[in-house]
Amino acid sequence: MDWPLELPPPLLTDEPMYKLILCWRYLSTRYIALASVISVTLGVATMIVVNSVMSGFAHEMKDRIHGILSDVIFESHGTGFDDPEYHMDRIRDVAGDYIAGMTPTVHVPAMLTFEYSGKSYTRPVTLIGIDEKTQGQASDFGKYLLHPGNREKMSFELRDGGFDTADRQDGAPAGGRSALGEAGWSYRRWCVERKKAFDAEHPQRVEPPEPSGNLVPDGSESTAGLNDREVMLTSGEEEADSEEPAGHPTSMAADPFQPQAETFDPAKEQHTGLVLGVALSNFRDESGQEQFLLLPGDDVRLTFPNAANPPGAATDWFTIVDLYESKMSEYDSTFVFVPIQELQKLRGTLNPQTNIGDANSIQIRLKDERDAELVRDKLRQSFAMQLYSVSTWRDKQGPLLAAVQMETSILNILLFLIIAVAGFGILAIFFMIVIEKTRDIGVLKALGASGRGIMGIFLSYGLSLGMVGSGVGMVLGLMFVTNINQIAKGLSWLTGHEVFDPSIYYFYKIPTIIEPWTVTWIVCGAMLIAVMASVLPARRAARLHPVEALRYE
């Protein structure tokens, strides 16, 4: 027999009344059907949580990467190019309309050496010579400095106090950086005082003021080290402040000021300024607290290759004037910034007459960062690509961002499959309900209900279940996302180990972004699946022969 399948009427007001009331009654009496949408609920909630966290991470990472890198980076394949001004003029000729700011930089690998508690430390770093006047125009470099004054206007002069004592990030433990409170000139002077007092107390340890003091007598050095370690052990449980006085005098007490004692007064003067990546200056103890080895005001030594062929080593003293914190651990633990002219001078590329030195990259900031690809292509056409490479910040960190993107897509596919599986659950339950309701369907048809109307009941039933399931899922998911940090904390407390370790990710809070469109798509998709799962049972109900349905026992 022919039971044509007709489309439901377009307007809600055209829907017959019984559809509404029966749909509602079935919904409020069939709890098993509600149980069948629990998997939809969970699927929707999980998808919302995963998407929010993933896009939070991706956004945070993009932000940080882009903050450090300028929009377009113009580099030399070789060790560098001379006269960056000339190159910048040529770049301006090609794409001047798009460019908001440019700055030349010099990147060289270097070794950072410093002493703490009489022990010397060496760290491999990337030394970047920057022009402090134009650097701010080309990237967000200034935003990541820890002194508010430097954030406003970058300077390689050591400032007196005023460094941020708290991590600027939300959720960071307060007072985690109290050590930074006295950093600056006062700290530097205090170090000098401390050293003098120490020398006076231990006259036998005062080193002979030898200009060639590179060969420090072994014995005195190691006893000083041991002594200090004992001091550290006794006060080790205290916060960072109490540790600093114990540690620093000797780091100051070592060589640095001796050779130039006559001409250089460390209490009043500084070496060339240097900005140090924050992860180079400290380490995290077991409780996640930062323990500072170096503070603004301390002196360090840098060794790096000069521009000769083959390169020799150039070494000089620098004074830390600020710390740099981008929250990208890769950058924070390798980057060291110094004034570009000083670096050029030390490397021997600065022409004394013209005062122009080599650079090996030019950072370009655009008026609109969306033009990055365009500008890159223009520059690639007008410069010889054998000598130069031009890339956007996305090109530089493309694989990382693409990896996050791919992870998100794969997770989405997997989670959507979970909802699809839930759809089959709904399908099965609906078939059961249609079979259970066979006689009622016959009755409705005997009373004049159309096949289309019967189908409508089950379709709207499926839609309602989908709405309930995905609605509850949405609420659960959004609640989870907004309270994710408390939940993480609770889980940590419950399981006894850190779920989200700030020392790995460098943020204290799980970053989340709720994108309304993503949520809408997820919810609509789940509802669609619920409706689609109810189509087959609804068709079966619509095609039931009324007489056979009435006879059904």
Added chain:
Amino acid sequence: MSETKSAALRTPRRRSESAVPHVPTAPDAAVQLKSQGLTKTYRKGGVPIPVLRGVDVEVRRGEFLAIIGQSGSGKSTLLHILATLDAPDSGEVHYEGRRIDNLPHGQRDRVRNGQIGMIFQFYHLLPELTALENVLSPLMISSSILGYWRRRREYTDRAKELLNVVGLGHRLKHRPRELSGGEMQRAAIARALISGPQVLLADEPTGNLDRGTGQEILQILGRLNRERQLTIVMVTHDMAIAERADRVVRLVEGRAERSKL
């Protein structure tokens, strides 16, 4: 079922308990529902079982007709075909002079919804709805949400009135499972009448009730037939019940015969 059969033997004769004297419908009243040469064959395991072999029935306006036959004689099938719930293999059904068995689905649905009411042996109330809502269900089927909302008061009043007529005015909010068999059949009668049909088709309306309750239901049907000039076609296998009707048609071997009555 068996209970009704034995009960039939003890059924008190005639319709003397009705206060209003019964006036049999004039034989010249217009034919309201008519079947011509209806045939219907079921197949069971490939073997054709002819149920109806050319049934001709005429029901006049205001008539109370009983169709009697043994189990499996095709009484219910005939009733379903008259109600357009089932389609005959051949033959025609006419309602008010218009052929209705070959109408499109939508129009047949409307005939069932508004013109021909039906009651069943097993009452067939919807278990999720209260008695009142069950009575209202044909109106819910025929009207849109908005239209129903606008006239809900009028509809509810009409349903309550009908429930009073069948003597169920005190159990409006009860679900079918909280009602007795007789009460359910009363609600079913009210439901069949809510949209004001001309004809009521009753399929063994007392088949599942004890004798006393069955009598009550039959009284209600008789009263409706007399007072509202409602045309009733009742199917039963019980002669004693069929005697309530003005006229009895016997279904024998798939054909209608005038009963001896």
